[in-house]
Amino acid sequence: MQAPSVGGVLLPRGNGQTVRLSRGASLTDFAEKINANPASLVQVMLNLGEMVTATQSVSDSTLELLAGEMNYVLEIVSPEEEDRELLESFSIEFGEDEGGEEMLVSRPPVVTVMGHVDHGKTRLLDAIRKTNVVAGEAGGITQHIGAYQVATDVNGEERAITFIDTPGHEAFTAMRARGAKSTDIAILVVAANDGVMPQTIEALNHAKAAEVPIVVAVNKIDVEGADPTKVRGQLTEFGLVAEEYGGDTMFVDISAKQGLNIDSLLEAVILTADASLDLRANPEQDAQGIAIEAHLDKGRGAVATVLVQRGTLRVGDTMVVGDAYGRVRAMLDDKGENVEEATPSTPVLVLGLTNVPGAGDNFLVVDEDRTARQIAEKRAARERNVRFARKGVRFSLENLDEALKAGLVQELNLIIKGDASGSVEALESSLLQLDVGDEVDIRVLHRGVGAVTESDIDLATGSDAIVIGFNVRAAGRAAQMAEREGVDVRYYSVIYQAIEEIEAALKGMLKPEYEEVELGTAEIREVFRSSKLGNIAGVLVRSGEVRRNTKARLLRDGKVIAENLNIEGLRRFKDDVTEIREGYEGGINLGNYNDIKIDDVIATYEMREKPRG
Structure with a gap:
């Protein structure tokens, strides 16, 4: 049945029917669903005041506008749902343990350490690594893969714990944003001398949003001014009540620097896992899990650290990780040693992928290389469409x-x-x-x-x-x-x-306004004193170029220390120059401004007139 014409174009009338489309779909995709000619949908969009091509990825709001005009109800399929449907088309179930209860075997808890900057997260991870690495491995860590496994003794039984060593709650959230649940328990590190800080609250909120149990490590108890009781009181306001106050959160006072009470902390993790989580997986099925981090290695190509969540990953398996795929050429553990297989909750570095996947991408093992390639290509196409659609709706203050x-x-x-x-x-x-x-x-x-x-x-x-x-x-x-x-x-x-x-x-x-255009950044490597010119910064230009007589600002630890500085002098060795390009070293004189330190960054810029659109 034809609808009344929309601007002279006859189209099927939806009568409230639901049309399911993926994010970033095109008018052609829409036309296929409703049995219409894509060209006629392009005409409708023109009549509605939008110029869109038939194959262009369009935003959700544009699709909704079109659907409403034709009396259809639009349902945008979430990326997770779309991925599930994609895998189902290959008869693959992701996120489910195969078999019954009898197939499930206990697995170690996976832990992420979170907290405020400078509260000792890295030092704690180092302390755990040194004192509790699985027997006979102490000091043998030759390579950092972003995750590792340690062993601890609880009630006479040796228990393993997997630590994900991410750069903090940002990576943790990036994984969650992709629908990936990688962490079982979060350790929240709070310094006993500083107490609860802004990033502590941020980390706590991220952990709560992920609905994972929290163990609090009160660090730096050996430092002057340490007050672990104050930390317990402060965290009570945020819903973390210590066991000794009648709550259900375990607090452990530690010193990562001295290595104090590290075993007690690991025991608290195991006890929390036993009390509130059922950590079991089937090790017999095809492996599935999550990519923790990935990068391009000069000698080995694309490498990814993956965490096996169920099944057993073996060398020679064909795997898909996000939109990357490949046959596992080799697997390395956190000591850089080759391993043949990885069981649930084990992190390994995988070699043999076609390209670099993203942190938080799910991985799964499939039977054939062809299946892996098809899944990866469809995921890549979907991601591309979403990106194109997104670009169309981005706006700024000007528009x-x-x-x-x-x-x-x-x-x-x-x-x-x-x-x-x-x-x-x-x-x-x-x-x-x-x-x-x-x-x-x-x-x-x-x-x-x-x-x-x-x-x-x-x-x-x-x-x-x-x-x-x-x-x-x-x-x-x-x-x-x-x-x-x-x-x-x-x-x-x-x-x-x-x-x-x-x-x-x-x-x-x-x-209309002037906009600031960044010209280049230079990192201070050395500070030279000159009786005539004051302090001279010995720098390495990190990006762009630094030019004489341009404006500059000084940054220390990411914060702006000084504004409106001038690059008054530039030297390369003994010569005065007008500019220094990226990758070259030189000397910078900031005129009368002398408060410069090693590792500061000099960012140079100029103001250009910019008509507002």
């Missing part, structure tokens, strides 16, 4: 007014990072008080202290947020990632400027 008028956005999502919690809270509070009418809401998705990280850009990418950096800059690869994903990152050093710009954007009043 926010148009997005509001077009009804593409009803709220402005913000991520605020700053140099101190006080300034972050002040900025958040001021922004939330802005009176911008009923058309739009301001929502702060995340706020934190420190540099803008890849984790922040990840969150902004998934939720169409604008990132605000107050007296901080992007760290590591976050700037490139933001550019690649089209995330709008704004830097401010004056609170009022940030408030005024966002208010103006919401009211559609933004004027």
Whole structure:
């Protein structure tokens, strides 16, 4: 039955039928579902004021607009559901142990260590590694693979524990964002002298969101000013009540530096696992699990550290990890030794993949190389479509007014990072008080202290947020990632400027402005004293180029220490030069500014006029 024409185009009438489409689908995909001609859907979109090609990946909102116009109900299939359907088409069940109860065997708990920076997470992991590595392996660790297994004695029985050594709760959350549950128990490290800090709360919230039991390690009990009782009191406010106070969270006072009570902590992990978790898996089936980290190795190609969750992974198996696949050429354990097989809860480094998978990608073993290739290719195509669709809906402060008028956005999502919690809270509070009418809401998705990280850009990418950096800059690869994903990152050093710009954007009043363009960054390797010129920075240029007479700022540990500096002098060996390019060393004179230290970063930039679109 034909519908009344939409702008002269006759189309099937949906009558409220549900159409299921994956995220990033095209008009052609839609047309196939409703038995229509893709060209006619392109015409409908033109009549609705949107220019879209038949094969282009489009956003969820565009698909919803089209479905509504034709009286269909659109259901967007989640990536997890889509992946499950993909595997079912190959008769593969993921996430399920095969066989009955009799096939299940006890497995070690998988633990992630989380907490505030400088509270001793890395030192704790080192202490555990040194004192409790499986018998005969002490000091034999030759290679870091991002996870390792230790043994501890509990009630006369030797029990194994697997530790995932990730860079903190960011990686933990990146895995969860992909629908992967890798951790059974979280150890929350809190320094006894500092107590609960902003990142402690952040880590705690991440662990709670993942619904994993928490064991609290109160570290640095040997330091002056340590007060473990205060930590217990502070964490009670966040719902973690110590056993001795009538709660069900185990607190263990430790010193990672001295190696004190490490065994007690490991015992607490085992007891918590036994009390609140049923950790069993079938070791007889084809292996399934999760990738913890992966990278490109110069000599060995794509390598991935995987955690086996069920089944047994063997050398020679054909595996799919996210959109990578391959035959397992070799497996290495955390000591760099070759192993032939890995049982549930065992982490191993796998060689033989076609490309580098992502942290948190699921892996599974399949019977044939051809099946592995087909699954990997379909996953890669899906990821590509989602990325293209995402690019179409990203907006910035400049086009926010148009997005509001077009009804593409009803709220402005913000991520605020700053140099101190006080300034972050002040900025958040001021922004939330802005009176911008009923058309739009301001929502702060995340706020934190420190540099803008890849984790922040990840969150902004998934939720169409604008990132605000107050007296901080992007760290590591976050700037490139933001550019690649089209995330709008704004830097401010004056609170009022940030408030005024966002208010103006919401009211559609933004004027042409000058934008800051980063030219290059240089890391200070040495500081030379000169009686005539003051302190000279001996630097290695890390990115771009550093030019004489340009503006600069000085960063220390990701925080802005000084603004509005000038590159007054540049030298290569004994020669004055006008610029130093990436990868070269040289000397920088910042004029009268002398407070420079080794490891500081000099970031140079210039202001360019930018008409607002």
